[in-house]
Amino acid sequence: MEARPQWSEEVPMRRRWSVATRLLVLQLAGVAVLAAGAVVFTVVGARSDAQQEAATRSVAVATSLAQNPLVVEAVSEPDPTATLQPYALDVMAASDVDFVTIMSTDGTRYTHRDPAQIGKHYLGTLAPALQGETVVETYTGTLGPSVRAVAPVRDAAGEIVALVASGVTISRVEGTLAARLPPLIGGVLGAALLVVLATVILGRYLGRVTDGRGPEEMARLFAYHESVLHSVREGLLLIDRRGRIALLNDQAAALLGVPADSAGERITDLPLEADLEAFLLAEPAAPADLAASEDDGDGPVTEEVHLHAGRVLVLTRRPATQPRRGRRPARLLGTVVTLRDRTEIERLSGELDATRTLSDALRSQTHEHSNRMHVVASLVELGRYDEAVAFAVDSTARSQHLADELFSGIEDAVVAALLLGKWTEARERGMEAEIDVSAGARWDPSLSEDLVVILGNLIDNSLDALARAPERRLVVRISGGDASDLELLVADTGTGVPADLGFGDLARRGFSTKDHGAFGRGVGLALVDDAVRRRGGTVRLTTGETGSGCVATVRIPSRSLAGERRPHRGSAS
Template sequence: MSHGWSIARRLFLAHALFILVLAAFVGTASFVDARDRGYSETADRMLAVATAIADNPLVLEASRGADPSGSLQPYALRVAADADLDFITIMDTDRTRWTHPTTSEIGKEYIGAVGPALAGEPLTEVSTGTLGPSVRAVVPVTDEQGAVRALVAVGVTTSNVTIALNARLPAVLGLALALLAAGSIATWLLGRYLRRVTLGWGPEQLAQLFVYLDSVLHSVREGLVLVDPRGELVLYNDQAARLLGIPPRSPAGAAAGGAPLLADLDLPASLGELLQSGRPARDEIHPTGSRVLVVSQQPALASAAGRGKPAAMGSVATIRDHTDLQSLGNELQGMRTLSDALRAQTHEHSNRLHVLVSLMELGRIPEALEFATRDLELSQQLTDELVTSVDEPVIGALLMGKAAQAHELGIALTVEASGSLSDSGLLVQDLVTVLGNLMDNALDAAVSGEAPRTVDLRVSSTADALVIEVADSGPGVAAEAEEDVFRPGFSTKDPGAYGRGLGLALVRQTVARLGGSLVIGRHQGAVFTVTIPTHRSPEPTPAADQAQAPRA
C-alpha cells in the first residue's frame, strides 16, 4: 500500500475488500444452506411418497401374486407421473425389481442400500443408480404380522434437485449484491468523512506532523495555547504552563483526553475572558499575580478541501512574558525623569550663570558671590528636605527626579515621610513600582487640572504597615470609573500608546501580591492610599549585642 495514500483511501479499499469477501461468504453460505435444505426437503418428500405407496393394500396383495409386475408397473408409472418423480421401484426382498421406469430393468437386481428397510426401518440416501445420482427413500412393505414382504424405492435424480435449487439462486445473488451495495455506500460515506477530518493526509504524514508540532511546542520561547470552542485547553506548551501557572502537559496526555477547562483554572478575569471568547487580539496586556503578559490570539479555521465557509475549530493564543521588559521600562522611565530633571536644572543653571557672568562683567563681585551663595543654599535645602525625608537612597533619588519634573510642570510637590523605609522588609523594586507609578499618575492628573496645581505625598512606615498616600489637584476619578482605571490599557490620554494604562494596573498587581490594599478617595482631586504589611526584622537585644561584640 502506497505511503502517499490518505487514511480515507486506505480505509475505503480495506473496507471494500472486506465487504466483497463478506458478500461472497454470505452468498456461498446461503447457497450451501439452500442446497442442504433442498436435499433434506426432497428426501422428506420421497419418504412420504414411498410410505404412502408401501401402505397401499394393492402393493401387499400384488407381492403375494404370481405376477407382481403386471399389476404394479402401471400403478408405479402413474404415481410417478402424478408426483413428478423420476422413478418408483417396487422390489422383492431379494432386490428383484417388479417396477422400473425402464422396462428392460424389470427383473434385475436393485442397486442401492436396503439393509435398514429389510430390518423394518425406512431410509433415505443420495445414491447412484441406473438413472444416475438421485435422492431416494426405501420403505418396507409389511403384512399383518409385521413381516417384510416387499420394498418400495422412490427418488428423483439430482439434476432435478439442482434445477429446483437454481430457482432459489436469484434470491441468494440478490442478497449478496444488496449487502455489497450497502457496504460500498457505507464505506464511501465513511471515507468521505475521514477525508474531510484528516484533510486528505495519510497516517505517516500525520505522525510526522505530530512530531514536528511537538518539537515546535517545546522549542518556542513563547507560550502557545490551543483552545477549542467548548473552552478546553486542547494543547499548550511548557512555557504556557509556566506563565499561566498550570501543570505541564505532555502531547501523549493531550491525546488521551481529559483536557482542562478554562473555567477550572485560576486565571485573571480579563485573560480568561479573552481565551474563552476566541476573539482576535493583538498584543493585549494582561497582568497576573506576578507577571505582565502580552497576549495575541487568532481563531483556528478549517475548510474541507478549500470549499465552503471556513469553520471555527477554536483559537490559538501566543503568550509573551513582558515582566522583565516592563521592569526595564520602569527603569527607563526613571532615567527619563532624571534626564528631564537634569535638563530643567541645566536650563535654570544657565540662567543663573548668565546672571553671575553679567554681575562679574559689571564689576559687582560681592553681589555675584551673594547671589551664588543664596542659590546654593536654596538648592541644598531642597535636596536635604527630600533626601532626609526618606532613609532609602533609591526612593530619595526617585523623589528628587519627581520634584524636578514637578517644578518643570509648574506643580507644587510636598513630601511628608515618617518611619524607616529601609527596615520595612519590602523590596525596593516593589516600592519604586508603587511609588513611581502613583507619582506619575498624580503629576499627569495635576497638569490636566486647574491652578494651583499640587501633588502631596505622605509616606508612613510603622512596625505593622507601610502607608503611601498620593493626592493631586486634578479632576479626580469618577465613581463609575474607579474599577476601569485599574484595567490594563485604560487611559484618559492616548490609550493606544504602548505602556499607557498599565501603571495603575501594575500598582494594584504589586499591592495584591504583597498582601496590601489600594483605595481611591477624593479630596480636592484624587487620593490614592496604599497600605502594605511590613516584615521588619526583630531588634537585637542587649544580650545579643554583647554576644556579637568582638572580644578584646
C-alpha cells in the first residue's frame, strides 16, 4: 500500500502567539528590567550621595568646633563637661547631626548624646587625629553604625589638647534615602505605564494589520505565497488604486515584456499599447455587497483579448477586495489581472482551420461526386453513353484542375490546403472565386505559419463581406518572391470599408463590423498586422476597380524570404 504523505513538521498543530502579543510581552519584560535597573542604580547612587553629604556635614561641624575658642578654653578647665555638654547639645540640635563628642587626647568623653556615656572611652579611630589630621570613617559606636569625623583641638601654641567627633547615624542616612524613593518609584512606574500604553496601541494596530497571526505563520504564508505566485503558468498582476503595480509574477513580466522587478512602477510608465494600458487602468467596479462581504466575493469580471509584442493575450480583470474581519470593514484594494498566452493556440487554430476547411471541402466534393455519379449511372442505364461521359468530364474538370494545380505546383501543403478549402467554401456559398499563384512565387517554409494567418483572415473577411453583397466575386493572387518582394492580394466585390478608415484603424484590437463573440471580435486583422510587421512588410487597402469592394495588398520584402526556398508553380481559377 502506498504510504500517505505526511505534513512537514513546520506546520504547527496549534496557533502560537501573535506578533502583537509577543511584542507586548517583550515590551513589558523590557520595561520591568529597565525599571528595576533604574531603581537599583538610583538607590545606590542616592545612598552614596547621602553618605557623602553626611560625611561633609560631620567634617564641617567637627572642624568648626575644634577651632571654637570656647572649646579650647573649656578643655583646660577642671570640669570641661559642665561647660561643653550643654553647648554640644545645642550644636547637635542646630547642625542636624546625631552626636557631638568632645574628648581628651586619650579618648575620654567630655560630652555625649547619652549622658551615661560621659567619662567613658570613645569608640573609633583616633590615631590620625592625634597626628593633626581630620579622620572620616563609618564606624559602629554606642548609637549604632554612623558616618563620623574626628578633628584635633589645638591651643594657642598649636599643641593638640583635645579631640572633637561629630557624626550622622546610618539609620538617619537610610531614612533620608527612603524619603527620596517614592517620587523615584512613581516616575519609573509612570514611564512604564506610558510604555505599556504605547505598546498596547501598537499591538492592537499590528494585530489588526496581521489578523492576529504569529511570525511563524506569517513566514509560512509568505513562503507559500511566493511559491504559488512564481509557479503558476498564468501571468498574475495586481494594480493598486493609484495605477501602480503592487505585485506581479515572472510569467506576467515575461508576457508584458517588462522587468521582473517592476513592482511599484506606474502602468503609464511601461511600454504598453494604449488599449492595453486603458484596460489595465480601468477603474474596478466593487461588488455590490462589499460592505457586508465576509470573503473575497465575486466582483464583476471583464475578459478581453489583446495583441502585445507579437503575443495574443487573454486578460481577465476583476476587483481585488480585502474581506471584512471583525470590526474591520471590507475595502477595495485595486484590480487583479490574469494573463494567458493564446499565441500558440491562435497559430494552431489557424492551421486547424485550414485543415478543417480542406476536410469540409473534400467531404462536400465527395457528396457532390456521389450525386453526379448517380446522374451518370442513370444516363448509362438509359443508354445515353455520350451524354454520361460528357457530364462526368465537365463536372469534375474545374475542381480537379484547381486541386491538381495547387497540390502539384505548391509544395507548401498547408497553404495549398487553405486556398483549396477557401475556394470550395466560396463555391458552396454561391460565390465566384479565383485563385492565382504565379509560377515565380517563392518563400521559405518558415513563412508558412504567417501566410496562413494573413491569407486565412483576409479571405475570411472577404467571404463575410461578400455574404451581404449583390455581386459575389473573390480573387486571391500570390506573386513575386525569389529576388523580389512577395505580394499577396485578396480582392472582393463586397460592401468595402469606410473611406475614412485605414488599415491601422481596422487592425486596432477590438474594431469589427461583426457581432462580438465570447472574447470580442477584431482580433483577425490585428493578427494580420502583427504577422506582416514581424516580417517587415506592409498592408494597403484600396477600393476595387468598379468603385466597390475592397482590395487588400500585402507586400513582404525579399529579405524576409531568405533560407531554404521552394518553388511554387502553377495558376488556376
